[in-house]
Amino acid sequence: MAYSPMEMQTQNFLKSLGFPALTVHDAQEHFDFTRPGRRILVIGPMGSGKTEFSSRVWRDSRVALTKSDGVARLTTTGEADRRRVFFIRSLLDKGRFPDYPEDALAFRGGYERLGDSIAHISHSFELEEILDRATGAGTWIIDEASFYDERIAYVVTNASKTGGLNFIFPTLILNFRKDIFNHTARLLLETATEIIPLTAYCEHPDCIVDSFYTYRYYSIDGHECPALYFDPLIIVGGDTHKDSPLEPNYCTRCDKHHYLPGKEYTYLFLKPLGERAAGGDLQPLVEELYNIKNDLPSSELYRKLHSQYDNGEDRRVNLNALKVPLIAERALIFLYGEQNLLTEDQLIRITEQLELNRSYLTQTLANNRRPVNLDQRIMWDLL
Numbered sequence: 001m002a003y004s005p006m007e008m009q010t011q012n013f014l015k016s017l018g019f020p021a022l023t024v025h026d027a028q029e030h031f032d033f034t035r036p037g038r039r040i041l042v043i044g045p046m047g048s049g050k051t052e053f054s055s056r057v058w059r060d061s062r063v064a065l066t067k068s069d070g071v072a073r074l075t076t077t078g079e080a081d082r083r084r085v086f087f088i089r090s091l092l093d094k095g096r097f098p099d100y101p102e103d104a105l106a107f108r109g110g111y112e113r114l115g116d117s118i119a120h121i122s123h124s125f126e127l128e129e130i131l132d133r134a135t136g137a138g139t140w141i142i143d144e145a146s147f148y149d150e151r152i153a154y155v156v157t158n159a160s161k162t163g164g165l166n167f168i169f170p171t172l173i174l175n176f177r178k179d180i181f182n183h184t185a186r187l188l189l190e191t192a193t194e195i196i197p198l199t200a201y202c203e204h205p206d207c208i209v210d211s212f213y214t215y216r217y218y219s220i221d222g223h224e225c226p227a228l229y230f231d232p233l234i235i236v237g238g239d240t241h242k243d244s245p246l247e248p249n250y251c252t253r254c255d256k257h258h259y260l261p262g263k264e265y266t267y268l269f270l271k272p273l274g275e276r277a278a279g280g281d282l283q284p285l286v287e288e289l290y291n292i293k294n295d296l297p298s299s300e301l302y303r304k305l306h307s308q309y310d311n312g313e314d315r316r317v318n319l320n321a322l323k324v325p326l327i328a329e330r331a332l333i334f335l336y337g338e339q340n341l342l343t344e345d346q347l348i349r350i351t352e353q354l355e356l357n358r359s360y361l362t363q364t365l366a367n368n369r370r371p372v373n374l375d376q377r378i379m380w381d382l383l
Contacts, residue, residue: 031060033075033082033139036164039156041188043173044198045214045252050170051107053196054087054141057168058105058112061085061139075138077164082138087114088130090147091122092236092367105141124152131159138165145169146185147234149369153187176216176250177229177260204257215253218324219243225320228262228327230270230334234368245325246360261318265304270331274341282346285335290354293328301327329356329364337370344372 042050064075064083075082087105103118104111117137119130127142145152156167169188175181180189189195199210216227216235219242227248235248242249253259273285291299302322309315324330332350336342342350351358351374358374365372 030063031057031139033061033064033166036077036082036138036166037160038166038194039160039192040166040168040194040196041173041192042168042170042196042198045172045174045200045212046250047203047252048198048200049107050198051105051143052110053198054143054168054170055105055107055110055112057139057141058085058087058114077138079135080138080163080165081136082164082166084137085114085117085139085141086130086134086137087118088127088140088142089118089120090144091120092147092234121148123149124155127152128155131155131165139168140165141168141170143170145171145188146173146181148184150183150187153184153191157191172214174213175233176214176227176231177263178213178258182233200252202254202257203251204253207254207257209254211252211254211258213253213255213258215251215258216248217251217259218245218248220245220320220323223320223323224317225323226259226261226317228321228324228330229260229266230262231324231330232333232364232368233338235364236367245323259314259317259321261305261309261321262301264308265301266334269300269304270335271339271341274335274339277335277346278341282350286350286353289328289331289350292331293354293356296322296327326357326360328354329360332356333361333364333368337365337368347372348374 042053044050061083064071067083072081072083100106100111101113103114103116105114105118117134119126121127121130127148131140140156142148142152142156156165159165160167169192171185171188172181173185173189180186197212199212201207202209202211203215216231218225218227222243225245231248269288273288276282277285288300292301296302305319305322309318312318332342332347336344336347347361350356351361362372362374
């Protein structure tokens with residue numbers, strides 16, 4: 001068995017203390033502020049400690065800043081000292097920790113106060129403005145970077161290469177569907193210099209295996225209702241349990257306990273209906289969405305899930321997905337907002353014809369960076 005240099009160093013150290021030969025894990029290192037140009041992805045499911053890793057970097061920086069000018073020369077490129085850490089959080093995520101101070105780097109179980117070294121942004125252009133303004137900061141922690149536009153991957157790559165800045169990305173790489181989160185996540189993977197994977201215990205009550213997967217579900221009348229595969233990609237959830245049909249809960253689940261009903265339906269029925277609509281034949285999609293909204297047992301979604309999970313061990317949990325409200329709206333968001341199969345006019349027409357929930361559609365599409373103000377458009381059309 002070949003050991004890494006760090007493992008060998010640890011082995012020799014323990015041997016000098018008189019420890020017998022045994023399995024030795026890598027030593028937990030403090031953050032190295034002397035190395036410039038790093039782009040570090042810290043990946044793992046909800047609850048795996050990604051943001052807590054960031055808090056440790058912040059605490060390390062407080063110690064490193066007490067060192068001499070000689071150390072400063074090792075950690076500085078131009079104006080930027082990599083011991084000075086700046087934390088970026090998404091505006092979408094701002095309400096996640098409502099009981100903590102505005103300047104908190106918050107994580108499950110605690111927080112660090114960052115003073116003026118924290119900002120909330122919604123897109124990469126705002127990040128550029130802060131980079132230009134906070135020129136003394138050399139280490140940048142961008143929380144949940146996958147929430148931003150794809151451009152951010154190249155903004156940070158260029159800043160890292162030209163200014164010697166370090167970037168740390170505690171972020172989800174896999175979404176609740178167990179797919180690469182989005183194009184931004186894929187570009188972050190391509191441009192990263194290092195990856196630190198974290199796991200968490202599966203949060204199913206009967207399981208304790210490690211997991212990489214984030215699970216989304218709704219709690220309705222005490223029932224666990226897994227999100228359907230075509231549930232909107234971005235729905236921000238907090239860290240407290242929600243008994244709500246509209247606000248999801250997130251937890252970590254292993255492959256066995258990560259329920260994801262509706263994937264086959266999405267590609268066998270829903271997406272083909274969207275493709276037919278893109279070709280001008282809108283009526284079959286309207287009929288399926290009508291049935292989902294008004295006569296669920298007549299829908300292809302109901303038939304597919306009942307046939308697929310009729311005798312399965314997890315039949316009850318998977319079929320609970322049909323208890324979640326606004327399924328037609330969720331399907332429409334998937335086809336318009338993610339698959340780009342419907343035009344805005346088709347979206348508005350279906351919304352009007354089926355009397356779908358406009359406020360839910362408007363807010364959720366905005367969160368997924370496909371804003372459409374359905375109320376204003378409908379009012380304008382009536383003038």
